[in-house]
Amino acid sequence: MAILVPGGAGYIGSHNVKTLLENGREAVVIDNLLTGHRQAVPREVPFYKGDIRNPADLDKIFANHRIDSVLHFAASSLVAESMVKPLDYFNNNVLGMQSLLAAMVRHEVDKIVFSSSAAVYGKAEKMPIEEDAPLLPTNPYGESKLMMEKMMRWTALAHGMRYVILRYFNVAGAWPGGEIGEDHRPESHLLPLILQTALGNRPHIAIYGEDYPTRDGTCIRDYLDVTDLADAHERALNHLENGAESLVCNLGNGQGYSVREMIDVVRKVTGRDFPVRHEARRPGDPPMLIASSKKAHDELGWQSQKSLEDMIASAWDWHRLHPAGYGD
Numbered sequence: 001m002a003i004l005v006p007g008g009a010g011y012i013g014s015h016n017v018k019t020l021l022e023n024g025r026e027a028v029v030i031d032n033l034l035t036g037h038r039q040a041v042p043r044e045v046p047f048y049k050g051d052i053r054n055p056a057d058l059d060k061i062f063a064n065h066r067i068d069s070v071l072h073f074a075a076s077s078l079v080a081e082s083m084v085k086p087l088d089y090f091n092n093n094v095l096g097m098q099s100l101l102a103a104m105v106r107h108e109v110d111k112i113v114f115s116s117s118a119a120v121y122g123k124a125e126k127m128p129i130e131e132d133a134p135l136l137p138t139n140p141y142g143e144s145k146l147m148m149e150k151m152m153r154w155t156a157l158a159h160g161m162r163y164v165i166l167r168y169f170n171v172a173g174a175w176p177g178g179e180i181g182e183d184h185r186p187e188s189h190l191l192p193l194i195l196q197t198a199l200g201n202r203p204h205i206a207i208y209g210e211d212y213p214t215r216d217g218t219c220i221r222d223y224l225d226v227t228d229l230a231d232a233h234e235r236a237l238n239h240l241e242n243g244a245e246s247l248v249c250n251l252g253n254g255q256g257y258s259v260r261e262m263i264d265v266v267r268k269v270t271g272r273d274f275p276v277r278h279e280a281r282r283p284g285d286p287p288m289l290i291a292s293s294k295k296a297h298d299e300l301g302w303q304s305q306k307s308l309e310d311m312i313a314s315a316w317d318w319h320r321l322h323p324a325g326y327g328d
Contacts, residue, residue: 001026001066001067002026002027002028002065002066002067002068003027003028003067003068003070003071004027004030004061004062004065004067004069004071005017005020005027005028005029005030005070005071005073006029006031006052006070006072006096006100007030007031007036007072007073007074007075008027008029008030008031008036008045008047008071008073009029009033009036009037009038009040009041009047010036010037010040010073011040011171011181011226012073012115012171012226012229012230013036013071013073013115014037014041014180015175015180015226015227015229015230016071016073016233017041017042017045018175018179018180018230019227019230019231019233019234020071021045023234027046028046028061028067029045029047029048030047030048030049030050030057030058030061030074031047031048031050031074032049032050033049035076035184037325039326040180040326046065051096052074052096052099052100052103053091053092053095053099054099055099055102058099059103059106059107062103062107067107069109069111069237069240070100070104070109070111070112071112071113071115071233072097072100072112073115074096075093075096075144075145075148076088076093076141076144077117077141078188079119079139079141079142079285080188080282080283081141081188082139082141082144083139083283085140086140089140089141089144090143090144090147093141093144093147093148094144094147094151097148097152098151101151101161104161105155105159110159110160110161110162111161111162111163111237111241112161112162112163113164113166113233113236113237113240114148114149114152114163114166115168116148116149116165116166116167117141117167117168118167118222118250118252118291119137119141119145120135120142120145120149120167121133121134121135121136121142121167122135122136122137122142123136123286123287124286124289127256127288127290128222128252128290128292129250129289129290129292130250130292130295131167131249131250131292131295138286139283149165149248153246156246162240162244162245162246163240163247164239164240164246164247164248165247165249166232166233166236166250166251166296167248167249167250167291168229168250168251168252168291169222169223169224169250169251169289169290169291170189170190170221170222170224170289171223171224171225171229172191172223172225172226172308172311172312173225173226173306173310173312173314173315174314174315174318175226175227175314175318176314178314178317178318178320178321178322181315181318181322181325182315182318183325183326183327190221191223191262191266191311191315192315192319193205193206194262194266195266195270195312195316195319196319198267198270198272198274198316199320199323201323204274204276204277205275205276205277206276206277206278206279207260207263207276207278208279208282208285209279209280209282209285210278211281212281212287212288213287214258214287214288215258216258216260217260219258219259219285219286219287219288220258220287220288220289220290221288221289221290222252222254222255222256222257222290223257223262223308224251224252224253224304225305225306225311225314226311228304229251231302232249232251232296232300235300235302236300239299239300247299249293249295249296249299249300250291250295250296251291251296251302252291252304253304253308254290254291254293254304256289256290263276265308265309265312266312266316268309269309269313269316270312270316
């Protein structure tokens with residue numbers, strides 16, 4: 001039996017595919033390669049260039065493979081972009097989820113692990129954020145993720161499907177040895193932007209907003225290593241395979257780092273200095289997001305293992321070995 005991985009050529013999806021193989025599982029990937037990279041998927045993994053919004057693409061996979069469950073990563077995920085292209089986000093994310101769930105129902109696949117986001121909470125007031133915090137997204141990206149979660153719940157009620165929703169915060173790091181890593185076009189995530197600046201591939205790193213109500217005025221985020229994240233997905237699959245009930249869990253390191261602190265730690269790990277530019281706030285950015293992962297620990301036996309320095313060191317290995325990302 002195989003695990004279908006929509007979005008398996010993306011940053012997080014590709015690390016989960018590698019982890020599935022490491023654990024002796026069979027994976028099948030579908031990705032439209034709008035943001036993913038074919039090189040990130042091992043050659044031995046069946047790969048379909050297609051779009052989950054197209055029922056024919058999904059039906060072909062379900063006909064060709066014995067799919068037991070789904071790890072769903074196929075979604076647009078840029079907060080700032082979602083503010084100016086909200087309809088694109090609802091089309092790709094919400095319609096994609098509807099099409100995927102419909103295919104699962106047609107082919108009687110009843111287990112799914114969903115890549116959700118801390119963006120469903122919006123500007124949470126209580127830190128660390130627990131799963132029962134109010135769900136009040138402040139941008140179309142978070143709104144689309146929340147809509148996708150609700151679609152899963154109603155589909156589960158109607159068709160007996162079971163799910164694990166993993167709401168994670170900021171993801172960092174790379175596969176040990178720099179084999180695969182983070183490469184977005186254009187890049188928008190903080191750590192790779194800082195590392196590209198350290199490499200000299202960018203003239204400066206920008207800090208967007210220095211007047212947030214945080215300890216140094218810059219946004220604070222909870223960073224989780226991508227391999228720790230993949231381990232959580234493996235545990236979520238085991239949870240469902242053991243017949244357990246549907247579950248919603250936050251995933252994070254439990255410790256927040258500001259943008260300024262991230263820059264300082266990168267300088268420490270890489271031994272390089274680089275220019276910093278100060279810019280105005282970006283719309284839709286909450287001041288602080290820190291996760292409580294107690295539920296994931298209690299229900300899945302999971303906890304993060306990698307420190308911030310570990311994450312930055314593995315990401316630095318990837319960027320040094322692949323200064324042009326998957327284009328080198």
